[in-house]
Structures are given as structure tokens and as C-alpha cells.
Amino acid sequence: MPETPRRPESRYGNRPTMKDVAARAGVGLKTVSRVVNGEPGVTPETERRVQESIDALGFRRNDSARVLRKGRTASIGLVLEDLADPFYGPLSRAVEEVARAHGALLINGSSAEDPDREQELALALCARRVDGLVVIPAGDDHRYLEPEIKAGIATVFVDRPAGRIEADCVLSDNFGGARAGVAHLVAQGHRRIGFIGDMPRIHTAAERLRGYRAAMEDAGIPVQEAWMSLGATDPARVRRAAEQMLSGAAPVTAVFSGNNRVTVTVIRVLAERDRQTALVAFDDLELADLLQPGVTVVAQDAAALGRTAAERLFRQLDGTLLVPERIELPTRLITRGSGELPPAD
Amino acid sequence: MPETPRRPESRYGNRPTMKDVAARAGVGLKTVSRVVNGEPGVTPETERRVQESIDALGFRRNDSARVLRKGRTASIGLVLEDLADPFYGPLSRAVEEVARAHGALLINGSSAEDPDREQELALALCARRVDGLVVIPAGDDHRYLEPEIKAGIATVFVDRPAGRIEADCVLSDNFGGARAGVAHLVAQGHRRIGFIGDMPRIHTAAERLRGYRAAMEDAGIPVQEAWMSLGATDPARVRRAAEQMLSGAAPVTAVFSGNNRVTVTVIRVLAERDRQTALVAFDDLELADLLQPGVTVVAQDAAALGRTAAERLFRQLDGTLLVPERIELPTRLITRGSGELPPAD
Numbered sequence: 001m002p003e004t005p006r007r008p009e010s011r012y013g014n015r016p017t018m019k020d021v022a023a024r025a026g027v028g029l030k031t032v033s034r035v036v037n038g039e040p041g042v043t044p045e046t047e048r049r050v051q052e053s054i055d056a057l058g059f060r061r062n063d064s065a066r067v068l069r070k071g072r073t074a075s076i077g078l079v080l081e082d083l084a085d086p087f088y089g090p091l092s093r094a095v096e097e098v099a100r101a102h103g104a105l106l107i108n109g110s111s112a113e114d115p116d117r118e119q120e121l122a123l124a125l126c127a128r129r130v131d132g133l134v135v136i137p138a139g140d141d142h143r144y145l146e147p148e149i150k151a152g153i154a155t156v157f158v159d160r161p162a163g164r165i166e167a168d169c170v171l172s173d174n175f176g177g178a179r180a181g182v183a184h185l186v187a188q189g190h191r192r193i194g195f196i197g198d199m200p201r202i203h204t205a206a207e208r209l210r211g212y213r214a215a216m217e218d219a220g221i222p223v224q225e226a227w228m229s230l231g232a233t234d235p236a237r238v239r240r241a242a243e244q245m246l247s248g249a250a251p252v253t254a255v256f257s258g259n260n261r262v263t264v265t266v267i268r269v270l271a272e273r274d275r276q277t278a279l280v281a282f283d284d285l286e287l288a289d290l291l292q293p294g295v296t297v298v299a300q301d302a303a304a305l306g307r308t309a310a311e312r313l314f315r316q317l318d319g320t321l322l323v324p325e326r327i328e329l330p331t332r333l334i335t336r337g338s339g340e341l342p343p344a345d
Numbered sequence: 346m347p348e349t350p351r352r353p354e355s356r357y358g359n360r361p362t363m364k365d366v367a368a369r370a371g372v373g374l375k376t377v378s379r380v381v382n383g384e385p386g387v388t389p390e391t392e393r394r395v396q397e398s399i400d401a402l403g404f405r406r407n408d409s410a411r412v413l414r415k416g417r418t419a420s421i422g423l424v425l426e427d428l429a430d431p432f433y434g435p436l437s438r439a440v441e442e443v444a445r446a447h448g449a450l451l452i453n454g455s456s457a458e459d460p461d462r463e464q465e466l467a468l469a470l471c472a473r474r475v476d477g478l479v480v481i482p483a484g485d486d487h488r489y490l491e492p493e494i495k496a497g498i499a500t501v502f503v504d505r506p507a508g509r510i511e512a513d514c515v516l517s518d519n520f521g522g523a524r525a526g527v528a529h530l531v532a533q534g535h536r537r538i539g540f541i542g543d544m545p546r547i548h549t550a551a552e553r554l555r556g557y558r559a560a561m562e563d564a565g566i567p568v569q570e571a572w573m574s575l576g577a578t579d580p581a582r583v584r585r586a587a588e589q590m591l592s593g594a595a596p597v598t599a600v601f602s603g604n605n606r607v608t609v610t611v612i613r614v615l616a617e618r619d620r621q622t623a624l625v626a627f628d629d630l631e632l633a634d635l636l637q638p639g640v641t642v643v644a645q646d647a648a649a650l651g652r653t654a655a656e657r658l659f660r661q662l663d664g665t666l667l668v669p670e671r672i673e674l675p676t677r678l679i680t681r682g683s684g685e686l687p688p689a690d
Contacts, residue, residue, distance in 0.1 A: 058492030084438040089429035096428060105469050107452045124450050147403030264631060271635055286609060287632045290616055
């Protein structure tokens with residue numbers, strides 16, 4: 001049944017080729033190639049026969065094959081950390097919009113916070129001849145990309161910096177944003193302030209912890225170990241961390257939450273308790289303003305991160321950007337109530 | 346400066362080829378090809394020379410070229426509607442996990458609800474020789490995919506059905522879910538119930554409206570035109586629609602919100618008003634349970650949609666799935682307070 005789309009044996013490999021087109025049209029391969037690539041030297045009559053053969057067989061020119069011929073494609077790869085983290089949604093869309101404005105296709109996938117998977121994905125995209133890569137790194141050693149970069153692959157790192165190579169990086173001011181958010185809690189009279197963040201090996205988590213420590217030092221408050229918890233962002237781990245800080249003889253009166261994944265659990269823990277605890281959270285959340293109290297956040301501009309990274313990538317491709325830079329975008333403190341609560345005691 | 350990764354002229358086309366490897370190693374192309382593809386007939390000494398040349402030049406075998414040779418790659422494409430819609434996050438991740446379990450790379454992009462862009466993206470992915478496509482369609486005519494399907498590209502549509510072709514579809518029970526959600530409002534004593542949904546040309550929006558009408562008919566309530574508003578999901582449009590239904594002599598006492606994008610605006614409008622209005626929303630939201638009142642939702646299982654679609658795609662590729670089917674996954678009513686409010690009057 002040649003017509004059914006479900007022939008198992010038709011799954012792989014038997015897509016029509018230029019050779020099939022040539023055979024059916026009764027012309028040479030070179031002639032088909034001329035027609036497919038719109039090159040001169042073909043009579044209208046022959047072109048018509050080839051076109052009929054192309055339509056009849058459903059032949060489609062393979063872009064990758066064209067790359068091999070012309071050494072050029074128009075696609076960029078985006079290596080995300082987690083497809084399901086809402087923070088990366090606007091970032092991905094911004095990259096795609098810039099790619100589209102340059103007539104390029106965006107191809108992406110995620111590392112699930114696994115450095116090996118990041119490398120595997122990045123190299124697979126290079127093997128598919130993307131012109132450039134926007135990478136949200138999971139790992140901290142990107143020397144594996146050096147041959148690709150030498151070979152002409154444009155590369156920009158976003159949200160987190162590149163490790164052990166010179167490369168463009170577009171980051172948020174994680175240190176400054178966290179420092180301002182914690183200083184805001186200090187300004188409300190808090191001294192016992194907790195910090196709950198992501199795994200310390202992650203650049204953004206380490207930078208935000210550094211911002212917390214700096215703000216506490218600015219205020220002359222010696223930080224206690226029991227006030228800091230870094231680790232996986234799964235609800236069980238975050239819940240344990242929050243409940244520990246909030247219990248005991250001298251519980252924290254305020255919490256600084258290190259990212260949006262941590263915040264959704266911290267909000268739940270605080271909502272279950274009678275005593276009000278102040279909260280400032282890094283990253284905005286869709287309904288944060290409608291909670292009672294509204295959640296005070298240190299907001300990043302995810303779309304600006306993606307847009308800036310993608311624009312630098314295309315400037316590399318245009319050859320108008322010659323020196324790798326590290327760009328830091330500012331964050332914004334948005335006060336909504338939770339961060340303005342005074343100490344309970 | 347041959348060492349700098351930023352040579353503009355190095356941007357396109359001068360990646361090392363097998364020919365460069367052959368020239369440097371002083372062997373023939375066929376020999377390099379044998380080494381690259383692990384074929385026999387090469388002496389250890391020659392293999393060593395070729396390998397050195399490969400390492401020195403940073404040559405990487407092009408998977409797409411391999412496809413042309415062996416007629417096989419291991420990648421699937423995912424055509425999303427909107428990279429920034431949180432509903433598609435868990436769906437994308439589930440597709441990627443299944444692809445990964447099958448050793449395949451996931452390549453995706455979004456149509457931004459534009460049928461032309463959907464077609465452009467789907468065909469571009471086919472031209473890059475993906476083995477299969479998971480499509481969340483923006484358009485309603487997919488005959489453009491028939492040549493690809495005939496040529497052996499596995500295809501599964503998810504969230505919305507295929508148009509004008511026979512294909513696997515994995516959908517939520519949009520009709521049944523909306524009908525149950527509206528029936529729940531009727532059971533609380535509501536009769537003037539509003540429906541605010543997405544553009545009626547979108548399958549899910551039309552099905553959910555049909556569910557609303559069915560529930561009203563089941564209850565013997567004649568629906569008034571003023572109670573229904575379908576259109577774009579941008580906040581301004583949704584706000585106007587909600588405020589109109591909630592004003593006038595006989596305002597609605599309950600609202601059924603057609604999707605998560607609509608809900609975030611409806612919640613804001615209701616939060617601004619003194620008179621409490623009941624709300625049941627299609628699609629769950631991350632913090633919906635923490636709002637006051639909690640938002641009663643008709644929840645879809647986005648991850649199950651993605652997982653089921655991807656698993657069917659690979660069964661097509663294995664040749665164990667021969668007949669296209671339309672699968673509907675059930676939805677779940679989650680009561681949290683907003684849907685249990687009685688009529689205000």
C-alpha cells in the first residue's frame with residue numbers, strides 16, 4: 001500500500017533523493033541540482049520535467065546538504081537548563097524573535113542541569129551545523145566548545161557565565177540584586193534573616209549568596225550558619241530548610257528566597273504559619289502581586305537577557321563584534337508587602 | 346591571528362572538512378571516511394595519522410551528512426505554539442525525556458499561533474531530517490505535511506488535532522472538562538454564568554465553549570450572548586470582556602475562564618471588586634491554591650499529553666503503531682474555594 005503513511009519499513013531512510021528525481025525526469029544529477037538551486041543552464045522544458053518529478057516524488061531539498069555545499073545555514077541553537085522552568089519561557093521567546101528577525105531558525109533543547117547533557121546537546125547542535133549557540137550552561141568547563149568556536153560557531157552564554165574559555169556572557173546582576181533585596185529587609189528592622197538558595201555550584205546561586213553576605217556585613221550583622229541553606233530546589237528540601245530556620249529559640253524573622261523554584265515552596269510554608277515572616281524573593285512570579293501579602297521580589301528581565309544574548313550572537317555572525325564581553329543587566333526591587341513586614345518580635 | 350575565535354571571516358563556511366583531514370594526513374578521502382565511520386580496511390598507523398589530523402583540525406563528523414549516507418538520524422522536532430506559555434513547559438520537558446530515553450535529540454521552536462510560521466518551522470525541521478514531528482498546531486490544514494509523512498516522517502499532533510489529514514492526535518477532554526466545570530458552578534446555584542475564552546478558530550477554545558453550552562443546556566438555562574466572550578487572550582481584551590459581564594442590571598454571578606492566559610487577568614479583575622464572583626478556570630496555575638479564595642480549576646495533565654504523544658511517535662518509528670488514533674486524556678476538577686462561592690444575589 002504505497003499510499004499509507006504508516007508503512008513501518010518507510011520510517012527511515014527512503015526519502016526521495018535528487019537521484020530519484022533525476023531518474024524519474026530522465027536527466028542527470030547536475031541538471032536536478034541546477035533546478036533545485038535555481039542555477040542557470042537548464043531549458044524551460046527540462047526544468048518543467050524536473051519540477052514535475054520533484055512534485056510527484058515529494059522531494060524536498062535538504063538544508064543540511066546545502067550547508068555542505070555552500071558552507072552556510074541559517075539556524076542557531078539554544079541550550080536551556082530546564083524547559084519547564086517558567087523563567088526560561090520569556091528568555092527563549094526573545095531569542096527566537098531575534099533569530100526570526102535575522103531569518104534564522106531557532107533549535108533548542110535542555111540540559112536538565114546536567115553538564116554532560118549540556119555538552120552532548122551543544123555538540124549535537126554544532127554537528128547539525130548551527131551558525132551559533134546561545135548557552136545557559138549547566139557545567140563550568142566549556143573548553144569542549146573551543147574547536148567549534150575556532151571553526152566559526154558564534155557563541156554567547158546567558159544567565160550564567162562560560163567556564164574556562166573566553167566568551168560573551170549576558171548575566172543579571174545577581175550579586176547586586178540580592179544585596180539590595182536583603183538590605184531592604186534590614187531597613188525594615190530585620191537582623192535574623194535567612195537565605196534559601198539553589199546548589200552552590202550554580203553561579204547564580206553563589207552570587208546571590210554573596211549578595212546576602214555583603215548586605216549583612218554592610219549592616220554589621222554576623223551571619224549564623226543556621227540562617228543559610230543551599231541545595232536542590234525540590235519542595236521537600238526547601239520545606240525542611242525553611243521550617244528549620246523558622247523554629248527554635250531565635251528563629252529568623254525574614255527570609256530571602258534565592259530563586260523562583262525556591263519561592264513557590266517558601267510561600268507555602270509561610271502561609272501555613274500564624275506568625276508573619278517577611279519575604280523578599282529573587283525572580284518575579286506570575287501571581288505574586290495577588291497573594292496576601294503580595295510578594296516583594298528582585299525581578300530579572302528574562303526577555304532582555306535573551307534578546308541581548310541573541311543580538312550579540314548575530315553581531316558575532318556579522319563580524320561586527322570582535323571582543324568577548326561580560327554584560328550584566330540590572331535587577332529591579334518590586335515592593336508588594338511581604339518584604340515590608342516588620343520583625344514579629 | 347589564526348587563534349582568535351572572533352575572526353569575522355571565520356564565521357561561515359570554513360569549518361574543517363574530511364577533505365582537509367585527508368590532505369593533512371596525506372591519505373585519500375575514502376580512508377578518512379573509513380576512519381570516521383569506524384569501517385575496516387585501515388592500518389593502525391594510517392588510522393593514527395588520520396586521528397591526529399582530525400584532532401589537529403578540530404574536525405567533527407556532520408550528523409546530517411551521515412543521514413545522507415545512512416538514511417538515518419536520531420532527532421525529533423517539536424513545534425510549539427508559544428515558548429513562553431507555562432502550559433507548554435511540562436509538555437516540552439515530557440517530550441524531551443521520552444526522546445532522550447530513545448537516544449534521540451529534541452529540536453523545537455514555536456509558531457507564535459501563526460499557521461504560516463507553523464508550516465515554515467515544521468518543513469524546516471523535516472529538511473533537517475528529523476525522524477518525527479510532535480506538532481501543537483496553529484493552523485487547521487496540514488496537507489502540507491503529507492509528502493513528509495509519505496516520505497517516512499513520523500507525526501503526532503498534541504493539544505490540538507490535525508486538520509485535513511489522517512494523523513495521531515493526543516488531546517485533553519476539553520469538551521468534557523469545561524462541561525464538568527460549568528456544571529459545578531450550576532450546582533452552587535449559579536444561573537448567570539459567563540464564559541471568557543481564546544479565539545474561536547482555536548480547537549481547544551471552541552471545544553471548551555461547546556462544553557459550556559452543553560452544561561447550560563443540561564441545566565435548562567438559556568445562554569445569553571452577553572455572557573460569552575471569545576478572542577485574543579491579551580490582558581486588555583480579557584479585562585474589557587470580564588468588566589462588561591460583571592456590570593449592568595443582571596451581571597453574571599460566576600465566570601468560567603477558558604485557559605490559563607485568560608485566568609490570570611480574570612483573577613485580577615475579580616480581586617478589584619467588592620462583590621464576590623465565583624470562578625472556575627480551565628488549566629491549573631502555579632500559585633492558584635494560595636490565592637484567597639483558592640482558584641478552582643479544571644486541570645489538564647500537560648506532562649501526560651507530551652509523554653503520550655512522544656511515546657506514540659516512537660511507536661510509529663518502531664513500526665509497532667500502524668493506525669492513526671485520536672486519544673483524549675481526562676481532565677480533573679480541583680475545588681479550592683473560588684468555584685464554591687454561592688451567587689451574590
